[in-house]
Amino acid sequence: MGGEAHHGKKRGNFVQRTIDSLAEAMERSLYAEQLASSRGILQNLDPRTKLIGTLLLIATAASARTISVVIGLAVVAFGFALLSRISFATLRPIWIGMFVFSGMIGLPALFLVPGPILATIPGLGWHISATGLRSAAFLILRSEISITLSFIMITTTLWTHILKSLRIFGIPTLIVVILSMTYRYIFLMLQSASDMFEARQSRVIGKLPGNEARRLAAATVGVLLSKSFQLSNDVFMAMQSRGFRGEVYILDEFVLSTRDYVAMLVIALICGLGIWFGIIVT
Amino acid sequence: MHIPDGYLSPATCATMFAAAAPFWYVAGQRIKKTLNMRMVPLLSVFAAFSFIIMMFNLPLPGGTTGHATGVAIATIVLGPWGSMIAVSVALVIQAVFFGDGGILAIGANCFNIAIVGSLVAHWVYQGVAGKSPLTAKRRVVAAALAGYLAINVAAFITAVEFGVQPLWFTDAAGTPLYAPYGLNIAIPAMMIGHLTIAGLAELLVTAGVVAYLQRSDVSLLSFNSLVATTADAGGWNGSRRLWGIIAALMVLSPLGLLAAGTAWGEWSAADLVSGTGTSPVLAQAPTGLARLAEFWSAPLANYNLPFVAHEQFGYIMAAVVGTGVIILVFVLVGIISERLRKRNSAT
Numbered sequence: 086m087g088g089e090a091h092h093g094k095k096r097g098n099f100v101q102r103t104i105d106s107l108a109e110a111m112e113r114s115l116y117a118e119q120l121a122s123s124r125g126i127l128q129n130l131d132p133r134t135k136l137i138g139t140l141l142l143i144a145t146a147a148s149a150r151t152i153s154v155v156i157g158l159a160v161v162a163f164g165f166a167l168l169s170r171i172s173f174a175t176l177r178p179i180w181i182g183m184f185v186f187s188g189m190i191g192l193p194a195l196f197l198v199p200g201p202i203l204a205t206i207p208g209l210g211w212h213i214s215a216t217g218l219r220s221a222a223f224l225i226l227r228s229e230i231s232i233t234l235s236f237i238m239i240t241t242t243l244w245t246h247i248l249k250s251l252r253i254f255g256i257p258t259l260i261v262v263i264l265s266m267t268y269r270y271i272f273l274m275l276q277s278a279s280d281m282f283e284a285r286q287s288r289v290i291g292k293l294p295g296n297e298a299r300r301l302a303a304a305t306v307g308v309l310l311s312k313s314f315q316l317s318n319d320v321f322m323a324m325q326s327r328g329f330r331g332e333v334y335i336l337d338e339f340v341l342s343t344r345d346y347v348a349m350l351v352i353a354l355i356c357g358l359g360i361w362f363g364i365i366v367t
Numbered sequence: 368m369h370i371p372d373g374y375l376s377p378a379t380c381a382t383m384f385a386a387a388a389p390f391w392y393v394a395g396q397r398i399k400k401t402l403n404m405r406m407v408p409l410l411s412v413f414a415a416f417s418f419i420i421m422m423f424n425l426p427l428p429g430g431t432t433g434h435a436t437g438v439a440i441a442t443i444v445l446g447p448w449g450s451m452i453a454v455s456v457a458l459v460i461q462a463v464f465f466g467d468g469g470i471l472a473i474g475a476n477c478f479n480i481a482i483v484g485s486l487v488a489h490w491v492y493q494g495v496a497g498k499s500p501l502t503a504k505r506r507v508v509a510a511a512l513a514g515y516l517a518i519n520v521a522a523f524i525t526a527v528e529f530g531v532q533p534l535w536f537t538d539a540a541g542t543p544l545y546a547p548y549g550l551n552i553a554i555p556a557m558m559i560g561h562l563t564i565a566g567l568a569e570l571l572v573t574a575g576v577v578a579y580l581q582r583s584d585v586s587l588l589s590f591n592s593l594v595a596t597t598a599d600a601g602g603w604n605g606s607r608r609l610w611g612i613i614a615a616l617m618v619l620s621p622l623g624l625l626a627a628g629t630a631w632g633e634w635s636a637a638d639l640v641s642g643t644g645t646s647p648v649l650a651q652a653p654t655g656l657a658r659l660a661e662f663w664s665a666p667l668a669n670y671n672l673p674f675v676a677h678e679q680f681g682y683i684m685a686a687v688v689g690t691g692v693i694i695l696v697f698v699l700v701g702i703i704s705e706r707l708r709k710r711n712s713a714t
Binding site: 099103106107110113114117139140143144146147148150151179183186187190191193194197198200216217219220221223224225226227228230231232235236239244247257259260262263264266267268270271273274275278295298299300302303304305306307308309310311313314316317318320321324325329330367 | 371372373374376377380395404405407408409410411412413414415416418419420422423425426427428437440444452456457459460462463464465466469470471533538539540541542543544545546547548552571572574575576578579580583584587590
């Protein structure tokens, strides 16, 4: 859901900001595709191994009821990040972004969740409770683990492979095709939207008044909607003329190798330990 | 906002997936029937469109900016079922490829935004717009209300999901394991942001786009009704899938036995004295509650059939009996109202 409000230096210049966020999305995905094709330990694993492994680790972190296990899994996620050859400069904004978001939500818990008092803020007299601290740590660590692991998965795997491997969960081929086509159209539309905003930006001197900016945004969305509709008709005709009759076939060339079995064993071991110490022995 | 992982317990995430699944299924079937082969490109392109809309920074009065989800626009153009799928696909791609929203929380995010959002937007838009012409001002107002209410109902449901976490999921020391705030904090905290900034963003985008389409491409506003008229299969065939889903839900009903304690706020007078883990523990049950509790004794108390020894089977049977009674009531109401209608038309 929307709702994040932005204040700050760029205030008012929404055209530039929208161009920036559209360009950032494109850059990030291009980086992911570039990294996924490079050679590294995680890049060489079968996409299905990575998909299942990521899900199992995230689910273990979400189920663990002791903070030490969650910290342990955060260390594991960090270890995988090192193995993935993703630069620290790329990971840092993701970690900081999630920390700020979850911190904003989790921080008040230090004072609002009742429990044994750990410290008192001098001057304000607010008590930090041990329970609140643990609860905020759970929230922040779990969200960081999940975003790190999913980021590693998408940056070390070609997205077409991730989509293909979704079929092991019994997701219908049609949905997989829709997902994969959507991903491609996102780039086309990011480009269209970015071009529209840039065209407008280059013709505007100074700042657009608020209601004018809103009209521009609504009109851009409207144009994009008309274009989408036109595009879907064109694509349908193109598909039909190439013999598409509603049936979808995907070539499946995935083969599990020894390193996949080793990786599965390692992940199973980590999850087993996490479940043992995080759920069963508590 | 999209819920990240770690905010909802795995049990809640699984429940939300289960809640979303029948809607996805019905939506898929309906779309398949009406659009057939056109479905693939249309939904893909609209999912991409929804994704892009979520990235727009919309300037709001007062100098802040907000993001809209575009769920109401998708509903107005594609209808609720198409919108459910298109927005869900956009949310899945956001979570998997852009880390916006958790992986385990995909079911919850899709349920809240794509499913509830689409249904609310559809009801409000259809209700307010009525049969007004496609270019009527009333449609702009209907779109504005649809966007505003869709996002706020979605936010409210999200807040409730957050708010129940500390009631049900704590460790032995009482530490909330997931979203740490109860309903009394979660609901106002979520709603303040959505009744103002996010709601306004959605309102302005939805109304603005409908007003734009009225001027430049009015055919898009009639696409939905075209789909709806061809989709109306009716009869047993149209509802067969829903009967299947009801049957599946009945079979799954013993899942309720897995939950520890009593649902929040559904305590009996005895629970309040002994404590259930979720209820407050009182020295004595409130006298009013104790008196009222004796007033009515349910025939299938605690969903147990007295003559069935197997607890889970008893649960399923209770679900069958309960659903049967509800269906029977509706059938009887239907028969009576049909008779009354005939009698009135005869006289």
